[in-house]
Amino acid sequence: MEKVSRVATPLVIGNWKMNGMLAASGKLTRELVALLAEHATCEVVVCPPFTALLSVAGVLSAAKIRLGAQNGYPAEKGAFTGEVSMPMLRDLGCDYVLVGHSERRQHLGEDDGFIARKVRAAVESGLTPVLCVGESRAVRAAGESERHVLRQIELGLELLPSEASFVVAYEPVWAIGTSLAASAQDASAVLAAVKAWLCKERGIREQAFRLLYGGSVTPENIAEFTAQSEIDGALVGGASLSAETFAAVVVGAARGYLCTSK
Helix, strand or coil: CEECCCCCCCEEEEECCCCCCHHHHHHHHHHHHHHCCCCCCCEEEEECCHHHHHHHHHHHCCCCCEEEECCCECCCCCCCCCCCEHHHHHHCCCCEEEECCHHHHHHHCCCHHHHHHHHHHHHHCCCEEEEEECCCHHHHHCCCHHHHHHHHHHHHCCCCCCCCCEEEEECCHHHCCCCCCCCHHHHHHHHHHHHHHHHHHCCCCHHHEEEEEECCCCCCCHHHHHCCCCCCEEEECHHHHCHHHHHHHHHHHHHHHCEECC
16 A cells, blocks of 8 residues: 545545434434544534434534535425425535435435436535435446446436536445445446546536445445545445444544555
8 A cells, every 4th residue: 555645635424314313313423523523634524314403513513523414305495395405404504415315216216307406406505415326236237337327427417507516425226234335446446437427528627526435334444445546435324323433434534545555
């Protein structure tokens, strides 16, 4: 391993999904703030459930950890019962919002056109969208991973305002919650194709985006991923529900980010 210069600060996002009552969310946040108080080499974001956003925002107000949301609706306001708009999320103190997570695509029928509207709405509201993409096991077995992911990105960013900043999180569907993480080399190959497409086909500057890996990320494997020059951090699911484990992921991400495989 050899140290190299990296353009962006590593980014680690914790997606709590539908977990945590108010008391538990507050406790987790306070523990995480204490554990990462002296750790400034990663940008860290937590995405609690909607019900905990306001209380978590209060805990984070004096901390370096940033707040994200797990979802947002593309309309600014109106008769959309049960939805939460991007301006509402910004008003709560969110800086990031997940868009197009595979669980929403699979269980709630979100398609690429709807996701593209969310990306635009997020940017227009001052949020950084985290566009989640990834292939199924069948697509991977057919050797179509890169084609599938690039198509998701092409459609998901179709309405992206020019010069907007965004994040792409590559989460192979077959690796989410299964303990079957992709290899660091496989993830890097997909994200290298993503970077090439964004820069060459869309003419987007590298400084405008960051590329993350997600899917069964642990303290034991995170450094392998961030040591890859194409991987700028991680989107973490189950491992983010323990302050100690998530803090270890953050520390490992920073350690791996300082080097690249030769």
